[in-house]
Amino acid sequence: MRAQGRVMTALVGSTALVLAVTGTAQAHPAQHGKDLARQTLPAGDGWASEGTGTTGGAAADAEHVYTVTTWEEFRAALAADPGAPRVIRVKGTLDATAAGCSAFEAEGYDFDRYLADYDPAVWGYENTVSGPQEDLRAASAKAQAEAIQAFVPSNTTLVGVGRGAGITGASLQIKGVDNVIVRNLTLEAPLDCFPQWDPTDGESGAWNSEYDGVVVYGSTHVWVDHNTFTDGRYPDSSLPEYYGEIYQQHDGLLDIVRGADLVTASWNVFTEHDKTLMIGNSDSAGATDRGKLRVTLHHNLFDKVVERAPRVRFGQVDTYNNHYVVGGPYVYSLGIGAESQLVAEHNSFAVDRSVSPALILKKWKDSPVTTANNYVNGRKTDLLAVHNAEIPEEALRPDAGWTPVLRPRVDHPNVLPLLVRLYAGAGRLR
DSSP states (O other), rough: OOOOOOOOOOOEEEEEHHHHHHHHHHHSGGSOOOOOGGGOOOOTTGGGSSSSSOOHHHHHOOOOOOOOOOHHHHHHHHHTTTTTTTEEEEEEEEEEEOOOOOGGOOTTHHHHHHHTTOHHHHHHHOOOOOOOHHHHHHHHHHHHHHEEEEEEEEESEEEEEHHHHHEEEEEEEEEOEEEEEEEEEEEEEOSSSOOOOEESSSSSSHHHHHHHHHHHEOOOOEEEESEEEEEETTOGGOOOEEEEEEOOOOOOEEETTTTTTTEEEEEEEEEEEEEEEEEEETTTOHHTTOOOOOOEEEEEEEEEEEESSEEEEEEEEEEOOOOEEEEESSSOEEOOTTTTTTESSSEEEEOTSSSSGGGEEEEEOOOOEEEEEEEETTTEOOOOHHHHOGGGGOEEEOOOOOOOOOOSSSSOGGGGGHHHHHSTTTTTOO
């Protein structure tokens, strides 16, 4: 591994802040001047730079550089000429669900009938739903999955070009491959048209949805950079309730699961979402996940997300130099799960007065966590001490047991609120 880069010293006053931001601009990937389609992950930039590094489709020849303007063209470019390195330049907004939910409905499926059949007053809460309408719902869901999932092959770069490049209603599957780059795209979370009612989920049941915006599943060397992840046209606040529970049509924005390894997510915006970013999706997946799920998260903006920023199981996860805006519905930011080894350092949190900083950490399982030099509302705060003092029944242990070194730059936390708003998210690269 490469040695850690410079650490920016504490900044005092507006002049120092301006100088810091100017220095950042000079070192920022957007300033390299190289064609976005050919840019690769810089050396030493997080776990995805380890070993062979991450180059995506930089080696693609001219015949394998595609510019796509429709969802159909996009999927065709992914499927063409298996094995060849490729660059897919996304122009404009690709809509995976332009035909609407009705296009996926199995013949005979009737949502009103579904609601009547599985109303807790009729069905109860003891058994999962079954029967004709549940079978038709599952068939409808399968049709949607086939239409909106896109499988990204190895040695691929996906990059937005021009203004407003993005994908709506799709689930990008980076599954069982190596060497993928996803950059400069606005990714609107897919809307599950057919959530399943589970009366046994919790005390009062729950609607459960499928489809994450981006899934990294059993893949290696993945760089997710300068994207904006959002619920877009369909925020949770717009969703109805049935049986007294929100009709949840969103799952995760970015999930890294099932033996995925060597991932860097940098300079992204995750905004106003519930189940945001999960690393490891099951406590029982130790056989595939132990020794993997090595992920770096840096210079991301988590803007009013409810939870999972990230939630971690098993992996050595380095979460540094991220900025969190905490307000509105909120559960936690950093989730410590089964055998997790989370390092959370040099982050900043803008926390609403109604929220205690003790909630930033959440204990799911008894695993150690390293926290150092984090700032809450501009003041250095020991997140672990605050959590343990206010929530002693869920006390966490210190020291994740490893020291990250793949950090090309470490900025002072008080610079981050301005820094990530200037540079993070889609449309910042030219």
